[in-house]
Amino acid sequence: MVRPSDELDMRRKRILRSPDLERTERVRKSGRTLARERIDGLLDEGSFVEIDIFVTHRANEHGMFQKVTPGDGVVCGHGTIQGRHVHVFAQDFSVHGGAIGEAHGMKIAKIVEMAERSRTPLIGFWDGGGQRANDGMPALAGSGVMLDRLVRCSGQIPMIAVVLGPAVGVSALAAGLADVAILGEKLGQLFMSSPLETPEVIEQDLDASKVGGAAMHASRSGIADLVATSLDEAVDMVISVLEYLPDHCGAMPPRQANDDPVDRDCxxxxxxxxxxxxxxxxxxxxxxxxxxxxxxxxxxxxxxxxxxxxxxxxxxxxxxxxxxxxxxxxxxxxxxxxxxxxxxxxxxxxxxxxxxxxxxxxxxxxxxxxxxxxxxxxxxxxxxxxxxxxxxxxxxxxxxxxxxxxxxxxxxxxxxxxxxxxxxxELAVMGAEGAVNIIHRREIAAAEPEDRERVRSELVQTYKDKFGxxxxxxxxxxxxxxxxxxxxxxxxxxxxxxxxxxxxxxxxxxxxxxxx
Incomplete structure (x- = not known):
């Protein structure tokens, strides 16, 4: 007879050991890291406490009853960053491409609620292909609850989104609700619509990175606050951002000790x-x-x-x-x-x-x-x-x-x-040149053509002396x-x-x- 503690240990190990080694290997070959590796890289060593590790999908259509989805494609929990308590989640691209099913969305919604109640910052690693078609309509329900909880938390706790892979549809929309968004330089991508549905990509006028890549979002759309060249740099950016922000809206930002005197020579x-x-x-x-x-x-x-x-x-x-x-x-x-x-x-x-x-x-x-x-x-x-x-x-x-x-x-x-x-x-209604052209336009026009520039210059200088x-x-x-x-x-x-x-x-x- 298997002891309960051994049963627990066995079940945990089974979940932590991905059942789809081929997909895991593809994720690694693409240059991306796995969900738990991202969380481990961010949090203080040994501080991560996973929540809802045993949750799996609830779908039966499209052969889903035969499929295993460890954690339903998202890892959630809490831990510490330099001793500060935070809540964190990471979409797992090795499970259904990180797509959001009902249970997936509800897991994120739950960890967001926990962050709200405990009044601690929330960090999310987004790396998923939108909603899971296999789940059907329930995927929308999970996504809707997740988005609602994120909106409720806005302005209450700092929310940081880290995008180190493609995030499509609802995942991109959710990342857009964050206070600070960090995108991976090479692999971080955000799309409202799948690149496969974008005419310019289909017609091969543009590749996907030009439509939703980090460089575009950093320079044109205004979505990417920061661009990271690696997971390590993204982690450093998260830590740096938290050095300026409080745990919640009712707290003051942390003070930073430094050796730079306020009365130094400037x-x-x-x-x-x-x-x-x-x-x-x-x-x-x-x-x-x-x-x-x-x-x-x-x-x-x-x-x-x-x-x-x-x-x-x-x-x-x-x-x-x-x-x-x-x-x-x-x-x-x-x-x-x-x-x-x-x-x-x-x-x-x-x-x-x-x-x-x-x-x-x-x-x-x-x-x-x-x-x-x-x-x-x-x-x-x-x-x-x-x-x-x-x-x-x-x-x-x-x-x-x-x-x-x-x-x-x-x-x-x-x-x-x-x-x-x-x-x-210079505090004024407008610049001296523009003001003179309006106020003194008749006087300038009445001057002899050869004198107009001199008259204008004198009037501009008079205006500057008075208001400039x-x-x-x-x-x-x-x-x-x-x-x-x-x-x-x-x-x-x-x-x-x-x-x-x-x-x-x-x-x-x-x-x-x-x-x-």
């Missing part, structure tokens, strides 16, 4: 802005000089490059960074930049990260492409995200802050907590101060400490109606 900031107002410079250099050394983690680096976003630490405090990038489109806001920044600001607000903005924006990008594409609605998202955010909001105007774009970028009128400008700051500096705004109290650039780091660190206990009352309502 005198290089005094010479970073070019003398000519239309010459570009790299906003990243300013950001990296201000924040703690090596702490800036940029997201969406190759998407909407006219705005820079990412996590950082200032004096050990985790913050979200938003900065216009004068090197691309002169730092103008367009549709993609507005959406990119708005989404990030709302993530920071959900998880109590102060938002630090470095502003140099000449306006919204003009043109029919932007107008027809809905720049009004998308630009309003950015303004809405800043106005809605209740975390500390600190803004540094490095150069231009013009018109509606100035208003959308955490101005004092949107209840920003600290607004300062460098002496090079930060002091008009400072006199009205729309700037709290005009500061020497070298003091920016210290000023921000002091303000973060001052507003650490900020609480902002919101009027009771079901929810706001952000212009999606």
């Amino acid at each position: 005198s290089t900031l005094n010479t970073m802005i070019p003398d000519h107002p239309n010459l570009p410079y790299d906003m990243r250099e300013i950001i990296e000089e201000v924040v703690d050394e090596d702490s800036f983690m940029e997201l969406f680096e190759t998407y909407a490059e006219n705005i820079v976003i990412g996590f950082a630490h200032i004096g050990g405090t985790a913050v979200g960074i938003v900065g216009n990038q004068p090197q691309v489109l002169a730092g103008c806001l367009d549709i993609d930049a507005s959406v990119k920044a708005a989404r990030f600001i709302r993530t920071c607000d959900a998880f109590n990260l102060p938002v630090v903005t470095f502003e140099d924006v000449p306006g919204f990008l003009p043109g029919t492409v932007q107008e027809w594409g809905g720049i009004i609605r998308h630009g309003a998202k950015l303004l809405y995200a800043y106005a809605e955010a209740s975390v500390p909001k600190l803004t540094v105007v490095t150069r231009k802050a013009y018109g509606g774009a100035y208003l959308a970028m955490a101005c004092k009128h949107l209840r920003s907590d600290l607004n300062v400008a460098w002496p090079t700051g 500096d930060p002091y008009v705004a400072a006199r009205h109290g729309w700037l709290d101060d005009v500061i020497e650039p070298a003091t920016t780091r210290r000023r921000l660190a002091d303000s973060l400490a001052l507003f650490a206990s900020k609480r902002e009352w919101q009027p009771p309502r079901k929810h706001g109606n952000i212009p999606l």
